[in-house]
Amino acid sequence: MTNPTQRAAQLASAPIWPPMTDQMPTVAQLCQSILARHQDTISVRKPSIALPRLQRILEAAIDLSNKGGFQAMSLRDLSRETGMSAGGLYAYFDSKTTLLKMILAEVADLVQRILSNPPADVTRDPVTHLRWLIDTHLRMTEALLAWFTFAFMEAKNFPPAERRMAVDSEMLTESFFSAVILRGIEGGAFRPDTSPLLPALIKPLLQEWYVKRAKYRRRGITLDAYSAEVQQVVLRACLPERGGAALAPMTRAPIG
Amino acid sequence: MTNPTQRAAQLASAPIWPPMTDQMPTVAQLCQSILARHQDTISVRKPSIALPRLQRILEAAIDLSNKGGFQAMSLRDLSRETGMSAGGLYAYFDSKTTLLKMILAEVADLVQRILSNPPADVTRDPVTHLRWLIDTHLRMTEALLAWFTFAFMEAKNFPPAERRMAVDSEMLTESFFSAVILRGIEGGAFRPDTSPLLPALIKPLLQEWYVKRAKYRRRGITLDAYSAEVQQVVLRACLPERGGAALAPMTRAPIG
DNA sequence: CCTTATCGAGCGAGCGTTCGGTAGATATTG
DNA sequence: CAATATCTACCGAACGCTCGCTCGATAAGG
Structure with missing residues (x-):
């Protein structure tokens, strides 16, 4: 368990994880x-x-x-x-x-494959792990924008069987956030009174990026900027007061 | 312009605005x-x-x-x-x-009518105004759940003219949040480095409530709880550090 | 008895899907 | 290796059906 000062120092530098491009x-x-x-x-x-x-x-x-x-x-x-x-x-x-x-199942499966395989060094710290989940989800949807837009738009208005599939996939994604936040609370990295609603609120923030992609393109918002903002909003909601102060703008550093 | 201590004291008690039921x-x-x-x-x-x-x-x-x-x-x-x-x-x-x-236009018009008419005492303080916007939007969609669900689900997949209408309505809603946040920054109530992306992130959090209504009903989450959580997440993202610490659970008090 | 509001059979268009047919690649044979 | 047989991948007309929508008939009220 790290103390606040250690965490603040850790957060001040942007964490770098391997480029997702590979996988x-x-x-x-x-x-x-x-x-x-x-x-x-x-x-x-x-x-x-x-x-x-x-x-x-x-x-x-x-x-x-x-x-x-x-x-x-x-x-x-x-x-x-x-x-x-x-x-x-x-x-x-x-x-x-x-x-x-065919398409829906593949998208659901992809989300599960990617998010359940974080690099080893990322999972050591709940804060880094949470940030990695957010950033990776955004980059994944960015890389396969049309596929995710399709899945999102068509998941509603469905025969019960397919609808269930979409709901399950969403619940799974939320469970990734729940797990890491719970772990962070237990380890003292996150405030103990972090709302149990927070994991549910992250998903719509990630969906916003690809559902309204055109809007952000029009405004010149980059993925890096959006990712940093979502990370900041989420971390401010679950980090202890002092930790939040040390938040630097953060995304994965470009490689190559 | 209030100083941090005054604001903290002000925030500690839940603000009460007139019940929306009337209007x-x-x-x-x-x-x-x-x-x-x-x-x-x-x-x-x-x-x-x-x-x-x-x-x-x-x-x-x-x-x-x-x-x-x-x-x-x-x-x-x-x-x-x-x-x-x-x-x-x-x-x-x-x-x-x-x-x-017919339906889409009426819903869009309703949002505009309701959100642009806050009670006078609410608009005095940007923090209260922002919280009122969030809470009122949630209560409005709760009262007319089927209508908003319809509007949300059908706004996509449209002939360009109708689609434009939906986009405009969304932009208008965002502009309400933008305006009050900007006013709060200028008045010193909100941190000067509040991200310009924040207003855009509020909308999906509000949509989440009525789009996934069944999920929250299943989990026993009340509107009051959801509203409080969204307010907290948003305020933690734009209030200065100290102000955030004073955040009490907050919604409109029920009026019997 | 005209006006108003509603009915319901029916139109053409377009849908998802099927199926007999075929060209060309591939395998088998002498 | 040429001739033949078989198979693979695809074509496109046609089928049964449902769609949004129209229109002449009809009922009810003043």
């Missing part, structure tokens, strides 16, 4: 994962053909859905955009709903 | 406003008939849309739910899109 998956990798998970419903066998086609389909579907919504996207739109015929598309999914489930 | 409109009043605004497209002339019918239509439309989305709600569904025929419905709107615009 942030490419769209091609996501599609490969989807292809593997849906071998039984995808009738095209040769990966050299299936993979680029599936990627083209998914990217087009996400793109079309992100203007107008998934329901509003017709398979004729998708057919035109991908250059494939209506019948041809059905070699890659057995219903429009399955197409949607 | 919070009923659904019937909203419908009356909509009826007046759409006289030209509504062909039914006698208000004694038009008003209850319109209310029935709007409430059913919001209800049906809030499970499944506006697009998924068919006019046959609406016909069944209201007990009116397809043709009969078209005496109250000239297209499905108009029906949607």
Whole structure:
């Protein structure tokens, strides 16, 4: 357990964690994962053909859905955009709903994979761990903006089964924040009267970034600036009074 | 301009503003406003008939849309739910899109009406004003939950014109927060280095309450508790260090 | 008996999905 | 290696259905 002075000193310098770029998956990798998970419903066998086609389909579907919504996207739109015929598309999914489930499940799985694998040196200190969770979540959504926008916009208005999936994924994300904050309280890094509501409030602040991406782009707000601000708001809500004073603007330092 | 000690003392007691119940409109009043605004497209002339019918239509439309989305709600569904025929419905709107615009415009207008009319004694102090804005917004959405849920869920996925309307409404709300925070900085109530991003972060925290209403109901979180927590998070982000320490749990005291 | 408010069958358009057909790659055979 | 057979990946017309919306008929009140 560190005392306030030690923590203040620790916070004064921006923590540096390894660049996420390494472990942030490419769209091609996501599609490969989807292809593997849906071998039984995808009738095209040769990966050299299936993979680029599936990627083209998914990217087009996400793109079309992100203007107008998934329901509003017709398979004729998708057919035109991908250059494939209506019948041809059905070699890659057995219903429009399955197409949607493919994407949602992959996004939910990605969040879990990334957030549950922090670098070892990050988890030593709850403050650093919390900041890493916030920063990493933001960078992940930034790297796969269209995918997360899609998942957010379409998770509502769903058949109960898919809706449950979205709710579970959200609860899991919140649990990451809950766990580290609880650990911080127990270890004395966070104030003991930190509100149990705080973890729930972090998620909407992270969603704001990619849902309203256009707004922040228009205003010239960088991801670094947004990340720093969310970290600051959250830490001011859970750090003891003195710790908060030492808060320096903080994000991961650019590497390379 | 107050000094820190004065402000701390002021904050220690929960501010009390008049109950919003008085000025919070009923659904019937909203419908009356909509009826007046759409006289030209509504062909039914006698208000004694038009008003209850319109209310029935709007409430059913919001209800049906809030499970499944506006697009998924068919006019046959609406016909069944209201007990009116397809043709009969078209005496109250000239297209499905108009029906949607009626509701969105009314909600946007309501937000503007309520938030731009704070009680006189609230506006004297930026801290109280800011807390009033947060608390009032939450109570407004609580009183008209279905309407705000509808507006939030359907504001995306829109023709550009309606989308612009939603964006403008959101910007207006943010501007209320911006103005009072700026005033607080100038008057010395808020720290001079308060992030210009803070106003933008308040909105998602308020939306969270009605968008995820079921989650907080399940957890037994009351509106008072949620309001207090959001106020605390926001004030910790903009109050000078000392002021934050004096923060007592705060909401409008219930008036019996 | 005209006006007002409502009805409900029905229109054309567009939806998700299916399925018979086929070109080209691949495997099998002599 | 040429000829043949098989398979893979895809096409696109067509099907059954639901959609938003219209319009002539109709009922009720003054």
